[in-house]
Amino acid sequence: MPPHSLRHVIKVTTGQDVYHCRECQLCNLxxxxxxDVPLTTIIQMVMFDDEEVLTCRTVWSDYVLSQAFHACKRGLNLQSILLALRTEAKLRGVR
Ligand code: SF4
Known part of the structure; x- marks a missing residue:
């Protein structure tokens, strides 16, 4: 059975829908x-179910993770989304 879409995974594990992203780019650190890719792009890759997001350095950077909680100016908790992507990468064995 194919894995759920990344959007679905994020919705179930964090309660957030990445479709609420307005692509305003205000979260870019x-x-x-x-x-290697800005946070805005991470969210876009999730929207388009691009599995390459799971191996981006951005997702695995503890520095980015520490900055991500307040990064979105429109209420998405990017820190929890990054953590969910890390967990999904481990589940899929794509780290
Ligand atoms: S600040 Fe939030 S809404 Fe704007 S691009 Fe970043 S994630 Fe999307």
Whole structure:
């Protein structure tokens, strides 16, 4: 059986729907080597069910994780979404 979509996984595990993202890009942190794609793109990749998001350095960066809780100016908790993506990566064995 194919895995659920990443949007579904995030919805079930965090109670948040990434479709609420307005692509405003206000969550983008200052560039760091630990971040290969901006947070806005992470959310877009989840929307499009792009499994490559699970191996992005951004998802696995503890620095980004520490900054993510308040990063979204429209109420999404990006920290919990990143943690859910890490868990899903482990479940799928794609780390
Ligand atoms: S700040 Fe929130 S709504 Fe805006 S792009 Fe980032 S995740 Fe989406």
């Amino acid at each position: 200052d560039s760091t080597e630990e971040m």
